Amino acid sequence: MMGLTRKGEYAIRGIIYLARLPQGKVALISEIAAAVDVPQAFLAKIFQNFAKLGLVSSARGTGGGFMLGRPAAKITLREVVEVVEGPIMPNRCLLGVGSCDRAAHCNVHPVWQKVQSQVVAILDNVTIEELAREER
Amino acid sequence: MMGLTRKGEYAIRGIIYLARLPQGKVALISEIAAAVDVPQAFLAKIFQNFAKLGLVSSARGTGGGFMLGRPAAKITLREVVEVVEGPIMPNRCLLGVGSCDRAAHCNVHPVWQKVQSQVVAILDNVTIEELAREER
């Protein structure tokens, strides 16, 4: 329960790979996919999403490829996860008005709200730069 | 992402219904299902799990039905959720040895560990008794 899907894992692995590259270096999707052991076409989709959101920048044609769209220290784990998994949402109830007619008189609601904000807070506080650091 | 399934929602609704019953009163699965608006056969499965774990006690035959297996104040939301959804597990990595060969040198790992323990802590601190209280 409450689990990241494979897509989420792949996304994290992929962007960490980019973050570990020397400044200014671009990487082909084929290279990234091979390096982080993810089906290339699947990873390509994920990186398309990244690109649309500006998390990575992409260039086509010879010499093209992907690089981070901004410094790794400015990309949070939350962003990466939410791009592919959607908003962190422990329960439908939290979707908003109308989605849970019970919301008004539902004591469980505030619990999920708390869960959500705690998880968001944790993931917001982790940057890709930290995750990319090689340490032991 | 990170979401409760319908089964989880149903489980919570169902056990709260039980908790709101007067002491010692038993409820038929048909009654509960109608009251909380859940397919009866599906809810029956959920309650079978509850019974196996002792969260509810069940009796067959005329006059049978379900009641809480212990005081609502002694049943945590975490227990209820985990019975039907399995352990709270934001990432496969946390499953244990061998499940993630990256674990040893993976900086993301501790983040999921933190998420897990935070969520568990929240859900452990909420009892069904609290959830069953009618207030406004």
Next chain:
DNA sequence: TATAAAAGGACAAAAATAGTCTTGAAGGTG
């Protein structure tokens, strides 16, 4: 123009979720 790459869309397979149905077992009642 030919080639290299990402973008985008349609499709397909597999797994998880959500739910049904049928039969069996246990317990009461006349």
Next chain:
DNA sequence: CACCTTCAAGACTATTTTTGTCCTTTTATA
């Protein structure tokens, strides 16, 4: 005992989500 009531258990089915694949188009470079 015969019969009815209720939960238990397992097999089955349908739907949705996840996890991919493949093919065509667009953009860029040489």
